[in-house]
Amino acid sequence: MPQFQAPRGVSDILPSDQPYWRWLRDTAARVAANFGYAEIQTPVFEHAGVFIRPGAEGTDLVDKEVYRFEDRGGDDLVLRPEGTAAVCRAYLEHGMQNLPQPVRLFYISSFFRYDRPQAGRYRMFYQFGAEAIGDGEPAVDAEVIDLLRSFFDALGLTGYRLLLNSIGDQNCRPAYIEKLRAYYADKLDRLCADCRARYVTNPLRLLDCKNEPCQPFKADAPKIADNLCDACAEHFATVKSLLEGLGIEYTIVPTLVRGLDYYTRTAFEFEPAADGGQQSALGGGGRYDGLIEQLGGKPTPGIGFGAGIERLILNLKRQELGPPELPRLNAYIAIADPAAQVRAVQVADALRRANVSVVAGAASRSLRAQLRHANQLNARHALVIGSEELASGTVNLRDLETSEQESLPLEAVVLRLSH
Numbered sequence: 167m168p169q170f171q172a173p174r175g176v177s178d179i180l181p182s183d184q185p186y187w188r189w190l191r192d193t194a195a196r197v198a199a200n201f202g203y204a205e206i207q208t209p210v211f212e213h214a215g216v217f218i219r220p221g222a223e224g225t226d227l228v229d230k231e232v233y234r235f236e237d238r239g240g241d242d243l244v245l246r247p248e249g250t251a252a253v254c255r256a257y258l259e260h261g262m263q264n265l266p267q268p269v270r271l272f273y274i275s276s277f278f279r280y281d282r283p284q285a286g287r288y289r290m291f292y293q294f295g296a297e298a299i300g301d302g303e304p305a306v307d308a309e310v311i312d313l314l315r316s317f318f319d320a321l322g323l324t325g326y327r328l329l330l331n332s333i334g335d336q337n338c339r340p341a342y343i344e345k346l347r348a349y350y351a352d353k354l355d356r357l358c359a360d361c362r363a364r365y366v367t368n369p370l371r372l373l374d375c376k377n378e379p380c381q382p383f384k385a386d387a388p389k390i391a392d393n394l395c396d397a398c399a400e401h402f403a404t405v406k407s408l409l410e411g412l413g414i415e416y417t418i419v420p421t422l423v424r425g426l427d428y429y430t431r432t433a434f435e436f437e438p439a440a441d442g443g444q445q446s447a448l449g450g451g452g453r454y455d456g457l458i459e460q461l462g463g464k465p466t467p468g469i470g471f472g473a474g475i476e477r478l479i480l481n482l483k484r485q486e487l488g489p490p491e492l493p494r495l496n497a498y499i500a501i502a503d504p505a506a507q508v509r510a511v512q513v514a515d516a517l518r519r520a521n522v523s524v525v526a527g528a529a530s531r532s533l534r535a536q537l538r539h540a541n542q543l544n545a546r547h548a549l550v551i552g553s554e555e556l557a558s559g560t561v562n563l564r565d566l567e568t569s570e571q572e573s574l575p576l577e578a579v580v581l582r583l584s585h
């Protein structure tokens with residue numbers, strides 16, 4: 167056991183996995199750009215109040231999972247647990263409400279939650295997220311959902327399912343909550359302890375409780391989709407018809423909810439094909455028309471999603487989908503005579519300037535050992551420089567696949583390898 171290991175719930179992303187990450191990053195950026203979303207990066211830590219707002223208490227994220235610390239200057243800070251509130255903070259701070267609306271933004275960022283680590287659930291993880299702020303039209307809801315499914319499609323992922331619901335707004339939700347409370351009133355003693363608390367603080371969350379005792383009551387609970395006001399019902403109907411027009415299949419899930427006041431109307435989640443258990447969501451999102459106001463702005467609608475990169479990679483591997491092959495190492499320079507060391511670094515420099523990838527061998531090792539190293543690195547060519555090549559101003563170019571070799575002037579080698 168080494169003296170130190172990475173802390174529980176966080177891990178290194180090793181070179182062998184980097185091709186997946188690059189592939190996902192590049193694909194996300196390309197798809198987002200196709201939808202007119204511009205990249206934003208917010209800081210890893212924020213003032214605690216960005217996330218720990220009076221209106222956000224009562225969720226695990228804020229109550230149990232946030233990494234909160236005081237810095238040496240006494241500021242109350244948190245490691246960002248999610249992207250939306252940070253992006254909305256930036257939207258307000260930079261006056262983006264004065265830009266044409268909606269402002270379309272995306273990010274690929276790390277997030278931090280003190281969660282119980284398990285497969286697909288970590289304490290530091292990455293999300294591809296997008297936010298469209300400043301337009302409440304249902305077309306934006308459909309666009310954001312379309313963006314996420316286009317990302318999955320671009321990766322070749324199949325069999326995923328879109329789960330959809332509408333959770334109403336300030337007009338219709340209070341009456342619905344009362345109906346929900348009335349339904350659960352005589353069942354309280356059979357609910358889990360969490361749900362007995364939720365009944366008081368956050369009744370909507372009764373619907374997405376994962377604990378066994380609470381499952382039997384869900385099916386007959388009043389459904390929010392049946393209790394929407396006219397405006398919310400019409401909004402939801404338009405979102406659905408746009409999705410149908412796009413050929414995006416969805417399943418209405420009445421228990422798909424978000425437990426905070428600032429969430430409104432559309433809520434959605436993408437589930438992978440394989441049953442990955444409880445922690446399986448590939449990504450989820452929804453409308454948050456009350457959030458900007460909670461952060462001190464004027465009432466401003468918004469909608470977005472976050473999709474977990476690690477979880478996506480797990481699912482891509484499960485479907486045996488992988489990144490396009492990486493270019494292999496083009497050239498390995500083997501130094502056959504210690505006197506050729508300076509010449510070797512010059513040759514390497516000239517090749518790299520022509521965009522040829524080069525690893526230089528060590529003059530202290532035998533030529534044999536260097537050529538073995540070239541093979542281990544799967545280099546395409548070996549360039550051998552010894553006393554003969556030094557004297558004639560050439561380089562001995564060996565094709566490591568065909569074993570052909572010839573001595574050429576440096577310019578000819580650069581020309582050959584860079585094409």
Ligand code: AMP
Pocket residue numbers: 248279281286287288289290291292293446447448449450451472473474475476477
């Ligand atoms: P949320 O921000 O909780 O709506 O999560 C959005 C997505 O981020 C989820 O669907 C997952 O794909 C991913 N995710 C959330 N929490 C974690 C975590 N602890 N570890 C890894 N991925 C996560």
